[in-house]
Structure formats: C-alpha cells, structure tokens
Amino acid sequence: MNTETWRGSTRTPIVSSTTAGLIDLLSVVRDHVYHPDFLGSFSLKYVLHPLVPELTYDDLVIVDGLVASVEIARLLFVAGKIRPEEQARVRKDLLNYCERDTWAMVKVLERLKELAGL
Numbered sequence: 499m500n501t502e503t504w505r506g507s508t509r510t511p512i513v514s515s516t517t518a519g520l521i522d523l524l525s526v527v528r529d530h531v532y533h534p535d536f537l538g539s540f541s542l543k544y545v546l547h548p549l550v551p552e553l554t555y556d557d558l559v560i561v562d563g564l565v566a567s568v569e570i571a572r573l574l575f576v577a578g579k580i581r582p583e584e585q586a587r588v589r590k591d592l593l594n595y596c597e598r599d600t601w602a603m604v605k606v607l608e609r610l611k612e613l614a615g616l
Contacts (some may be wrong), residue, residue: 522605531610542602550605553598560595 514557528540535548543562546553555561558568594615 513598523610524601526610527606531613534589542599542606546602546606550602553602553605555595555598558594559591566592566595 524540527545531545531549533545533548536544543555544603560566571594572580573585573588573591582586
C-alpha cells in the first residue's frame with residue numbers, strides 16, 4: 499500500500515511497518531504456479547482445493563465472498579430491521595468465514611513454500 503491508498507491521511511508507523519511485510523499471494527500463484535484444477539482462475543477458492551485438499555468451506559454457512567459481502571452489508575445498513583438473534587447468527591457466520599479465509603491463506607502459503615523447497 500502506498501500513501502495515496504489512504505486518500506491523504508497519514509499512515510502511522512505501526513501501519514507502515516505492518517503493511518511493509520505483506521505479500522499478495524495472487525501474483526505469486528498466478529506467475530509461478532499452475533494446476534489444471536485451478537480451472538483458469540487464481541482466486542483463493544479455486545487454488546485452495548488443488549493445493550490444500552483437506553481444507554474446505556463445506557461446513558460453513560457462508561461459503562464465498564459474494565455471500566459474505568451481502569451479509570456484511572445487511573449488518574451494516576439494515577441491522578435495525580433484523581432481529582438481534584439473526585444479527586448474532588450472521589455475525590458468527592461471518593467470523594467463521596473470515597477465520598477460514600485467513601487459515602486458507604496460511605495453508606496456501608505453507609504449501610507454496612513446500613513446493614518451492616523452503
């Protein structure tokens with residue numbers, strides 16, 4: 499990220515030091531890894547199963563980013579029209595999805611290191 503990304507706001511040292519170590523795995527996979535089961539896509543959902551077959555989203559209520567986007571929008575913009583129990587359930591489902599997405603990135607990175615002999 500560069501300073502322009504923040505639209506004029508000044509990044510604090512902690513943000514700068516945190517983002518300095520980030521790597522976008524999309525470009526790493528797209529430029530250096532291919533598997534026919536990617537089906538021509540390099541998104542996480544397409545590369546995960548061929549690279550880390552034991553990790554899926556099958557046990558989750560929210561299984562993709564589109565559904566997650568819709569659900570977070572519901573919580574942000576129409577929460578007053580949703581029963582508190584439903585809000586709590588959706589929040590839990592979103593947290594489960596985000597946790598799985600994060601873990602999937604960790605496991606893909608581990609697999610890429612393994613493939614690279616690191």
